[in-house]
Amino acid sequence: MHTEVELASTDGNPREDDGGVFAGLTEPQARAVRHTEGPLLVLAGPGSGKTRVITRRIAHLVQCGIPPWQILALTFTNKAAAEMRERVLHLLGEGGAARGLTVTTFHALCARLLRRWAEVANLPGLKPDFAIFDSADQLSLMKKTIEGLNLSTGNWPPRSVLSRISEAKNDLQDAETFAARHHDFAGRTVAKIYQAYQKALRTAGGVDFDDLLVLTARMLRENAAVREACRERWQYLLIDEYQDTNRAQFVIASLLAGEGQQGRPPNICVVGDPDQSIYGWRGADITNILDFEKAFPGAEVIALGENFRSTQKIINAADAMIRRNTRRKHKTLFTSNPPGEKIDAVSCRDEHHEAQIVLEWFRARRAEGLAWKDMAVFYRTNALSRVVEDELRNAGVPYVVARGTAYFQREEIKNAVAYLRVVANPADDVSLDRVINTPARGIGDTSLDKLRNVAAIRGVPLADVLRSLESNGAAALGVELTARAQNAIGKFIRTLDDWRDVAKPSPFMGAAAQGQYETGALAELVERVIRESGLEAMYKAGKTESDEERLANLAELVTSAREFEETFDPGADPVLTDPRSAAAGTHAPPTNVLTMLHAYLERVTLVADADSVDPAQGAVTLMTLHAAKGLEFGAVAMVGLEERVLPHARVAEMPDQLEEERRLCFVGITRAMQRLLVTDARYRSFRGVPERQIASRFLAELPADLVSHSDQSDEFGGDDNLHRSAWDKPSATIESTRRAHKAPQARIGGRALAEGVLVRHPQFGIGRVEAVTGGQGARARIRFRDVGVKTLVLEYARLELIDEG
Structure with a gap:
């Protein structure tokens, strides 16, 4: 059962009053927006306007009198959360109607909840000033952990072990549970590493990405007071991309939704598409969306099948292919867009020929008036991009490769952020290790190894040992250090303490509030750290073009902090807003810089790969199919559609994983708005050796009447004109390329x-x-x-x- 607030006109067409909330919506979209009470599953096909539905639904709830602080919207990237929030503000106006609305990511929400409730929930070893270890930090700590157990990183690769532990955490298995379930040699060894890794994390005052979810699920499950406080705060829960949730996220969502208020069904609305569930390899569980009605009995299901993005031929081809999957919820994809051109499919000789075909296809699209920024190349694995990159670069075609969070992974930014993390959490040994000698201060590796050994024996963070050295001297620690090293360490610790004094403790860390926060203080701290740490002077001394670029990037970090301050809403932050105060409409402002610093570091640490993609750049975008999800381009070239590539060799004969590979192909196809090129190569080099390839089964699953196929793979004079596509008819460049390939120049x-x-x-x-x-x-x-x-x-x-x- 659910309640609807009737705002639609009697003729069945959406009205355009109420701030435009229903303006331009289709009937299924309007039904989803109008639904306000009880569980709701919105099956949103690709390009069906799901973001519009979510944002309109939030605005509609507020217009129906639901306080915005009772609404929690969760998604998977900062970029998606920012876009969602911006759209809601546009619908409701800038006059504060959305104040207190929480739109965030799962990981960011968990970080804030743990910071607010960690001590109350009595989570062992977790303090409110914990640091969040990013992927590089986790890898560094794992390597040290494995070596500390006298194990070989060759036999136990840190990345592989981290992946195994991540799988366990996503399944809510702590180290002890994992150990109890694995009795073979490999399992016992991973369990031992898991336990040591978790101990090292807690000693460093840190958590990894998976811990954020696992600890929050545990806290909500075991602590009734925290659970009820959160349910009282957020009485309306919306989750985007629900097909990408893992078990831990499902548990968190279920615990937050609860049984609803006053005996009513829980107000949880999830939006997603089982056909676009492509992250099983990192823990996503498609059964969360397939079994939604079992988890939330009485749920209403609304299907959004109309695609507003792609042409009819592209949509019909994608729909025909994905219907071969069995683990899905039935919905029919359709569009009112023009029929469009057939999909261009080209069988190439090898990857070099394939890259040339892609280049010429893009040039043809450019001649038709499409901008470079509206074109993209998708591939199953990053290794496939190199030859395409070479071809585009040699031809002078601008391109960018979307490989993740490039800005925050740059050396100078990692250094500056590491300094800030030590200010926020002095126990963060990984960050401290990174910056203690950056820039060089005359503290030798031998001296540091002695001090690390003392820290390990005493079971305390390295910063505690450094501070003891500054206060009591080396003799009190039982080590011998040069006077130069002691002086350098003393100066370093005093500088850190100065920054920490400026930041002041958070009121939620046991100290009293230190007065009203002044906007600009965080940016000033960031600027001061960059200057006083010596980073700025180090890069100024370099005087090279790359050093100038690093200085510009550091300046941009200050800008980033300032922009964060300007957009930060304390009313939407559970650390700064007690649930009961939120229910009363009152919000605590941030009281000091440290509070803001923790929030800012969470933002920059939890940036996702998709956040780095900027479609507005005037260049062709190259990316993996996984990174392409949620994006759209006028013209898309999908390369490498071969068996053992797509579908991947590891999963080709596993039915469930084969279906995920088909979903991945489906996602790629449905990113194309107007034109689509799919290619396979007869030969592709692996480790430098050309291997004979077989065209992907997914190509054969595309209806023949929707595809224009050109077989150019016959190196011995096959008919290149067979089923020629419209795009290659007038192109002298393409013809010359073919002649060059056929000329016997060997x-x-x-x-x-x-x-x-x-x-x-x-x-x-x-x-x-x-x-x-x-x-x-x-x-x-x-x-x-x-x-x-x-x-x-x-x-x-x-x-x-x-x-x-």
């Missing part, structure tokens, strides 16, 4: 290799050349006397010409 030892020539191969013996293709990746078809016909790549064939004269 040579051995300076002599031309032509049809009829006799050759000797070290393994196959003597044979006669029947056909040759030149150019990049030249090959020859040779009939050998003893082994028959072989096709060889000349670069690796080690052929010897035989003079028959």
Whole structure:
């Protein structure tokens, strides 16, 4: 059962009053927006306007009298959260109608809840000033952990072990539970590493990304007071991209939603699409969305099947392919957009030919008036981008590669953020290790190793040992250090303490409030740290172009902090707003810099890969299919549609994972708005060795009447004009490219290799050349006397010409 507030006109068309909340919505969209009470599942196909539905639904709730601080909207990237919040503000106006509304990511919410409630919930080893370890920090700590157990990082690769532990955490298995479930040698060893890693994290006062979810789920499950306080605060829960949630996130959502208020069903609305569930490899559980009605009985289901993005041919092809999956919820995709062009499918000779085809296809799209920024190349793995990059670069075509959070991974930014993290949490040994000698201060590795050893023996953070050294001297620690090292460490600790004094303690860390926070104080602290740490002077001394760029990036960090202050809403922050105060409409302002610093560091640490993609750049975008989710481009080229590539070799014969690979292909296809090119190569090099490829089964699943196929893979004179696509008819450049590929330019030892020539191969013996293709990746078809016909790549064939004269 649910309650609807009737705002639609009697003729069934959405009205455009009420601040435009229903303006331009389709009937299913309007139903989803109008639904206000009880559980709701919105099945949102690609390009169906799901963000519009979520933001309109939030605005509608507020217009119906729901206090904004009772609404919690969760998504997966900061970028999506910011866009959602901006749209809601636009609908409700800037006059404060949305004050207190919480729109954030799962990880950011968990970080704030843990900071607010950690001590109350009595989570072992967790203090409110915990640091969040990013991927690089986790890897560094894991490496030290493995080595500290006298294990080989060769036998126990840190990344692989982290992945195994992450899987356990996503399944809500702590170290003890994992150990109890694994009795083989590998399992016992990983369990031992898991336990040591968690101990090292807590000693450093840190948590990793998975801990944020696991600890929050545990806190909500075990502490009734925290659970009820959160439910009282947030009585309306909305979750975007629900198909990407893992078990821990499902538990958190269920515990927050609870049984509803005063015996009513829980007000949880989830939006997602099982057909776009592509993150199983990192813990996403498709059953969360498939079994939503079981988890929340009485849930209403509304399907959004109309696509507003792509042409009819693209949508029909994608729909036909994804219908082959069995683990899905039925919905029909359709669009009122024009039919559009057929999908261009080209079978290429190799990856170099494939890159040339992509280039010429893009040039054709450019000639039609499409901007470079409206074009993208998608691939299954990053390794496939290199040849395409080379081709675009050599042709002078601007491009960018979306490989994650480039800005916050730059050396100078990592250094500055590490300093800030030590200010926020002096126990953060990983960050302290990074900056204690950056810039160099005359503290040698030998001295640091002695002090680290003292910290390890005493079971305390390194900062405590450094502070003891400053107060009591080296003798009190039982170590010998040079006077220079002691002086340098003393100066370093005094500088850190000065910054910490400026920041002041948070009132939620046991100290009294220190007065009203003044906007600009965080940016001033960031600027001071960059200057007084010596980072600014170090890069100024370099005087190279790259050093100037680093200085500009550090200046941008100050700007980033200032922008964060300007947009920060204390009413939406559970650390600064007690749930009962929020219910009464009162909000505590931030009281000091440290409070803001913790919030800011969470923001920059929890940036996701998709946040770095800027479609507004005037360049072709290259990215993996996983990174492409949620984006759209006028023209898309998908390369590498071959067996063992897409679908990936690891999952090709596993039904569940094969379905996820099909969903990944579906996501790629449905990013294209107007034109789509899909390619496969007859040969592709792996580890430098060309291997014969088989076209992906997904290509065969696209309806033939929606595809224009061009087979250009026959290096021995096959019919390139077979099923020629419209895009290659007038292009002299493409024709010249083909002629160049077909020209028999292959040579051995300076002599031309032509049809009829006799050759000797070290393994196959003597044979006669029947056909040759030149150019990049030249090959020859040779009939050998003893082994028959072989096709060889000349670069690796080690052929010897035989003079028959």
